[in-house]
Amino acid sequence: MTRMTTFSSPFLLGFDEIERALDRVSKATSDGYPPYNIERLAAEGARGDVIRITLAVAGFTRDQLDVSIENNQLLIRGRQVDDRAREYLHRGIAARQFQRSFVLAEGIEVLSADLRDGLLAIDLARPQPERASRRIEINVAD
Template identity: 75%
Template sequence: MSRMTAFSSPLLLGFDEIERVLDRVSKATSDGYPPYNIERLPPEDGHGEVLRITLAVAGFRREDLDVVVEERQLLIRGRQSDDDKGRQFLHRGIAARQFQRAFVLAEGIDILGAELKDGLLSIDLARPEPEKIVRRIDIAARD
């Protein structure tokens, strides 16, 4: 039995990749940690639109963080080591925890760089300006 989706219309040709991306996004669960912002920055150095993802990663060192692009997904992972073996806590409200945050990237998005400053990890992305292409299709005459 075939599955009917919004992309099953005969007028939407070649959108099966978008459907797969939407499935991947809907399956990604997140507990809201770490919190993040996404902002639009002014264009720079010949790039089109520039986006910045900023995650609040207080307590993580640069060595604890990993930023990779895998199959058009930006994956940000954090893993803190538990170096508190010699310490005795009367109250422990700051836990060493792990996280993974994933963002699906559109075709052509470039990663400009990442920076960790004051407990905030910022990752800059650029979306190139799309080329406007108009192409005339010749109609062949057949008799």
């Protein structure tokens, strides 16, 4: 049996990569930690739109955080090590690990990653697509 997909219309050609991206997003973890915001900032000239992802990473140091891009995915990982030297009377703040991923469209560029006051802000640039049209010559076969 053939699998019917969203992009199986004969009028949608070359959308295989988008379909794979949608599959990756649907398989992503639904864990709500750490919480995050996504906002659009004022455009910076020719760069196009600037998008900022802000994650609440209170208690993590710069050395415990990792931001990378793998296969068009922005991956943010945090690793805290449990301090065995401390004796807790109450432990309400757990040392934990996390991984948060965002699927990036083709052409998205990471501008910066800044850690301040327990918030990790990652700025991304989304370039404006060029609107171009061109005429295709029709060859006549003899």
